[in-house]
Amino acid sequence: MINNYFKIAFRNLWKSKGYASINIVGLAVAFCISTFLFLTAYFQLSFDDFHKDGDRIFQTYIFANKPEKEERGGSMPMPLTPALKAEYPEVEAAARLMNGSSLVEYNGKYFDKQVMFTDPDFLKIFTFPLLKGNSEAALNELSNIVISQNMAKAVFGNEDPMGKQIQLGSGGGKQYIVSGVVQDFPGNSTIQYDAFIRIENNEGYQRGKDQWDAMSHQVYLKLKPNADQVSFEKRLKSFSAKYFADNITTLKKQGAKPDERGDIFAIRLQKLKNFHFNKDISGGASSSILIYALMGIASFILLIACINFINLSVARSFTRAREVGVRKSLGALKKQLFVQIWGETSMICFVGFIVGLLLAYSLLPQFNATFRSKLTLEYVFQPDTMALIIGLFLLVTFIAGGYPAWQMSKFNAVEVLKGKITLKRPGILRNSLIVTQFTLSSLLICCTIIALQQVDFLRNQPVGFDKEQVISIPVGNKVDGQQVLRRMRNTLDSDPSILEISGSAVNLGVGKDHSTSRSVIGFTFKDKEISSDWVSVDYGFVKTLGIKLLDGREFDPAYPTDSLDRVIITETMAKMIGEKDPVGKYFQTDTAGVKYQIIGLVPDFHIYSLKADQKPITLHLSHSEPINYIFVRVSPQSLVGSMDKLQAVWKEVAPQADFIATYMDENTDAWYKEEDRLSQVFSLASGVAILLSCLGLFAVALMVIEQRTKEIGVRKVLGASIRSIVYTLSEDFVKMVILSIIIATPLAWFLMQKWLDNYTYRIEISGWIFILVGCFAVLIALATVSFQSIRAALMNPVKSLKSE
Structure with a gap:
C-alpha cells in the first residue's frame, strides 16, 4: 500500500513539474533564510545558559528615581562586595569584576591580553571550569594568575604553564605565578577574558577601597538555594539607606519621589539571563529587539512560503477533482485520500527542506561575514539545533500540506463527477492568503526603508566636531x-x-x-x-x-x-x-x-x-x-x-x-553596527518576501487563467480587446495588493514608532514612504500577473474554446 502511494505521488509530481518546481524553490529559499535567522536568534537567546545554578546568579545595579527619569547603572563602589558578604548570610558567593588589558611578557616575548581583575569567589559563581589547578585556591594569593587555554597556548606553547612566572605591564611590571588554566569562554558568554588576577592588584584599589561614591566595576552574586530575589532586594533597602544616605538626601533635595516600590535610591539585582541584553547595566552586546525581529522575520518568510504552497495546492486540487471522485467511487476512504495527498505535499516539502539545508550549508560563510555571526556547522548539527530545524520542517509540512489534503479528501464524489466543483471564481481562502503574504511583504519593505533612513540620519547628524580628514591610531x-x-x-x-x-x-x-x-x-x-x-x-x-x-x-x-x-x-x-x-x-x-x-x-x-x-x-x-x-x-x-x-x-x-589606524568618520559610522545589521536583515527579508510573494502570485495567476481559458476565448470572439482582457484578469489581484497596503501601513507605522522611541535623535516617519511602497507593490503585482494575462489574451480563441 505504502509503495503504491509513493508511485502515485511520484507520477503526479512528475506530470506537474512546473507546479512542483515553484513550490520546491519557494520552500528551499524560505527554509534556508529561516534556518539562518532562527539559529542566530537561538544562539543569542542561549547566552550564559551554560552556567550551573543560573537561577541563583545575579548582578547588582544601582537604581535612582531622578525627577527627570529613572536611571540604572551597573558600576559599583569597591567596598560594596565585602559589605554584602559580611552583612547578608544568604549571599553564598560574591565577586567584583573589572575589565582590564595588559601587556604580558614571558621569555622576551610580548602579548596583548585581556586580563580581568576579580575576587576568588568568581570561579565559584560562574561555570568556567579549571583544566589545571584548584578553583578553591587558584586566586588565594595576590601574585596568582589564572589564564585561559588560548593564552596558555599562545604564551607557553607546549610547556606546562603551572607555576611559571609571567610579567604584566611594560617597563618592569609586576610578576605573577600561573596557578590555574581555565577553559576558554564559550561563544555565547557575556563575560570574556584571557586571564584573571586579584582585584587588589588594580592601581586604583587602595584609593577606592573605602569610597562609596567611586563607581568602577561590576559585582556578581550567587544566592543560597533558600534565598530569592524579591525578599533579598527588600532586605537591601536598609543597606542602601546605610551606605548611600548622601545620594538619597541629594535626590530628595532635587525633588525625587519614591517609585512604585517605595525607592528613591536602591541596590537591586539583575538576573543572569538578562546580562547579554542590558547595555545600561551589563554593557550587553545585543538587543532583544533585534533578536525578536529576527524571529518575526523568519516566521514571516516561512508563512509566505506556506501561503504559496496552500494556494497552489488548493488551486491544483480542482484539476485533480475527477481523480479524487473516481477513487472515492471505487471505495477509497477519506483517510486514505488524505494520507495520499498529504504524502505528495510532504515529498515536496522534504525536497525543499533538503535543498534549503544545502543552500544554508553553502551560504554559511557569507552569512557569517555579512551579519557578523558565529554560526558553525558543528553548532547547526547539535541535537537541540537539529530538533529545532526538524520541528520547523514538520510545522511547515503540517500547515502547507495538511489543509489542501483535508479539503480534497472532503470532495463529494457525485458532485465531482458531475463537474460541479470548479475554481472559476476566486475563493475567500485564496484571496485572504494572497492579501496576507503581500501585507507581510509590504510591512517588511516599509520597515526596511524606515530603518535605513534612521541609520542614515544618525550618521549625518552633527556630532559637534570635524571628523573629516582625521586619522585615529590605537596605541595598544x-x-x-x-x-x-x-x-x-x-x-x-x-x-x-x-x-x-x-x-x-x-x-x-x-x-x-x-x-x-x-x-x-x-x-x-x-x-x-x-x-x-x-x-x-x-x-x-x-x-x-x-x-x-x-x-x-x-x-x-x-x-x-x-x-x-x-x-x-x-x-x-x-x-x-x-x-x-x-x-x-x-x-x-x-x-x-x-x-x-x-x-x-x-x-x-x-x-x-x-x-x-x-x-x-x-x-x-x-x-x-x-x-x-x-x-x-x-x-x-x-x-x-x-x-x-x-x-x-x-x-x-x-x-x-601594530599600526591599525582608521579614519575617524569610519569610526563614528561603526557606532551604528546594530542598526546596520537590522537594516540588512530587513533588506534581505523584504527581498525574499517579495520574491516568494511574486512567485506564488505568478503560479496562482497561471492556474486561475488556465481555469478561465474558455471565458477568455468567448470574450475575444465577442470583440473584447487585449487591453480589456488583461484588465479583467488583473483587476482582482491588484485590488488584493491595494488592500494589503492598507493593512500593512498602520502596522508598519506602529512597530517602527516603537523602535524609534529608543533613540533620542530620530526621524519622523513620512507618509510618502507608504505611498511609495504601495505603488511599488502594485507595479510588482501588475508585472507578475500581466505576463500571464497578456499571454492568455494573445492566445488563438479557437484553441481557447477547444480547451475545455
Missing part, C-alpha cells in the same frame, strides 16, 4: 602612548601635510581594535547631583578635532599647571554647575579632592554614539594618565597618501606596536 599596550605622541610630534612637526596632532584616553567611534571605554565621574556641587564624562586628553585636542572654543583657552604647554588642576568643559556642564560665565570658576569632585579651575568653554559634542545618553563633558590633561589613541589631522590635499606616510612614521616611533 606595547608602548607608552605619551612617549609615542611626543615622538610623532617631533617627527611630523615640519611636515606641511600634517595640520594637528593630539591624543586621548578614549577613541571617538570604534576602530579596528574594537575597543571602547567610558569614564563617568559623579559628584555633588551646590546641592546638585552632577554626572559628567571625564575625558583625559593632550595638548591640541580641541584644535585637532575642529571644536570651536566659545570662551577661554585650550591647554597650553606654556602653563605647567594645566596638567594638574585645569579643565575645559562643555556648555551643558556649565549649566549643570550653574555658571553662565564659567571660565575662571572652580569646582571639586569630592570634599578632600582637587579643586579644578575651568580654563575653557566649548559647545556640546558627542564622544559616544547618539544612541547613548548624552552627558556633560569635562576635558582634563594629565601627564600621568595614559594616551590610548593618537589623532592626526591631515590637509585635504594630502589625504590619499597620508595613511601610508603615518604607517612609515609609526614604524620609526613605535616599531614594536
Whole structure:
C-alpha cells in the first residue's frame, strides 16, 4: 500500500513539474533564510545558559528615581562586595569584576591580553571550569594568575604553564605565578577574558577601597538555594539607606519621589539571563529587539512560503477533482485520500527542506561575514539545533500540506463527477492568503526603508566636531602612548601635510581594535547631583578635532599647571554647575579632592554614539594618565597618501606596536553596527518576501487563467480587446495588493514608532514612504500577473474554446 502511494505521488509530481518546481524553490529559499535567522536568534537567546545554578546568579545595579527619569547603572563602589558578604548570610558567593588589558611578557616575548581583575569567589559563581589547578585556591594569593587555554597556548606553547612566572605591564611590571588554566569562554558568554588576577592588584584599589561614591566595576552574586530575589532586594533597602544616605538626601533635595516600590535610591539585582541584553547595566552586546525581529522575520518568510504552497495546492486540487471522485467511487476512504495527498505535499516539502539545508550549508560563510555571526556547522548539527530545524520542517509540512489534503479528501464524489466543483471564481481562502503574504511583504519593505533612513540620519547628524580628514591610531599596550605622541610630534612637526596632532584616553567611534571605554565621574556641587564624562586628553585636542572654543583657552604647554588642576568643559556642564560665565570658576569632585579651575568653554559634542545618553563633558590633561589613541589631522590635499606616510612614521616611533589606524568618520559610522545589521536583515527579508510573494502570485495567476481559458476565448470572439482582457484578469489581484497596503501601513507605522522611541535623535516617519511602497507593490503585482494575462489574451480563441 505504502509503495503504491509513493508511485502515485511520484507520477503526479512528475506530470506537474512546473507546479512542483515553484513550490520546491519557494520552500528551499524560505527554509534556508529561516534556518539562518532562527539559529542566530537561538544562539543569542542561549547566552550564559551554560552556567550551573543560573537561577541563583545575579548582578547588582544601582537604581535612582531622578525627577527627570529613572536611571540604572551597573558600576559599583569597591567596598560594596565585602559589605554584602559580611552583612547578608544568604549571599553564598560574591565577586567584583573589572575589565582590564595588559601587556604580558614571558621569555622576551610580548602579548596583548585581556586580563580581568576579580575576587576568588568568581570561579565559584560562574561555570568556567579549571583544566589545571584548584578553583578553591587558584586566586588565594595576590601574585596568582589564572589564564585561559588560548593564552596558555599562545604564551607557553607546549610547556606546562603551572607555576611559571609571567610579567604584566611594560617597563618592569609586576610578576605573577600561573596557578590555574581555565577553559576558554564559550561563544555565547557575556563575560570574556584571557586571564584573571586579584582585584587588589588594580592601581586604583587602595584609593577606592573605602569610597562609596567611586563607581568602577561590576559585582556578581550567587544566592543560597533558600534565598530569592524579591525578599533579598527588600532586605537591601536598609543597606542602601546605610551606605548611600548622601545620594538619597541629594535626590530628595532635587525633588525625587519614591517609585512604585517605595525607592528613591536602591541596590537591586539583575538576573543572569538578562546580562547579554542590558547595555545600561551589563554593557550587553545585543538587543532583544533585534533578536525578536529576527524571529518575526523568519516566521514571516516561512508563512509566505506556506501561503504559496496552500494556494497552489488548493488551486491544483480542482484539476485533480475527477481523480479524487473516481477513487472515492471505487471505495477509497477519506483517510486514505488524505494520507495520499498529504504524502505528495510532504515529498515536496522534504525536497525543499533538503535543498534549503544545502543552500544554508553553502551560504554559511557569507552569512557569517555579512551579519557578523558565529554560526558553525558543528553548532547547526547539535541535537537541540537539529530538533529545532526538524520541528520547523514538520510545522511547515503540517500547515502547507495538511489543509489542501483535508479539503480534497472532503470532495463529494457525485458532485465531482458531475463537474460541479470548479475554481472559476476566486475563493475567500485564496484571496485572504494572497492579501496576507503581500501585507507581510509590504510591512517588511516599509520597515526596511524606515530603518535605513534612521541609520542614515544618525550618521549625518552633527556630532559637534570635524571628523573629516582625521586619522585615529590605537596605541595598544606595547608602548607608552605619551612617549609615542611626543615622538610623532617631533617627527611630523615640519611636515606641511600634517595640520594637528593630539591624543586621548578614549577613541571617538570604534576602530579596528574594537575597543571602547567610558569614564563617568559623579559628584555633588551646590546641592546638585552632577554626572559628567571625564575625558583625559593632550595638548591640541580641541584644535585637532575642529571644536570651536566659545570662551577661554585650550591647554597650553606654556602653563605647567594645566596638567594638574585645569579643565575645559562643555556648555551643558556649565549649566549643570550653574555658571553662565564659567571660565575662571572652580569646582571639586569630592570634599578632600582637587579643586579644578575651568580654563575653557566649548559647545556640546558627542564622544559616544547618539544612541547613548548624552552627558556633560569635562576635558582634563594629565601627564600621568595614559594616551590610548593618537589623532592626526591631515590637509585635504594630502589625504590619499597620508595613511601610508603615518604607517612609515609609526614604524620609526613605535616599531614594536601594530599600526591599525582608521579614519575617524569610519569610526563614528561603526557606532551604528546594530542598526546596520537590522537594516540588512530587513533588506534581505523584504527581498525574499517579495520574491516568494511574486512567485506564488505568478503560479496562482497561471492556474486561475488556465481555469478561465474558455471565458477568455468567448470574450475575444465577442470583440473584447487585449487591453480589456488583461484588465479583467488583473483587476482582482491588484485590488488584493491595494488592500494589503492598507493593512500593512498602520502596522508598519506602529512597530517602527516603537523602535524609534529608543533613540533620542530620530526621524519622523513620512507618509510618502507608504505611498511609495504601495505603488511599488502594485507595479510588482501588475508585472507578475500581466505576463500571464497578456499571454492568455494573445492566445488563438479557437484553441481557447477547444480547451475545455
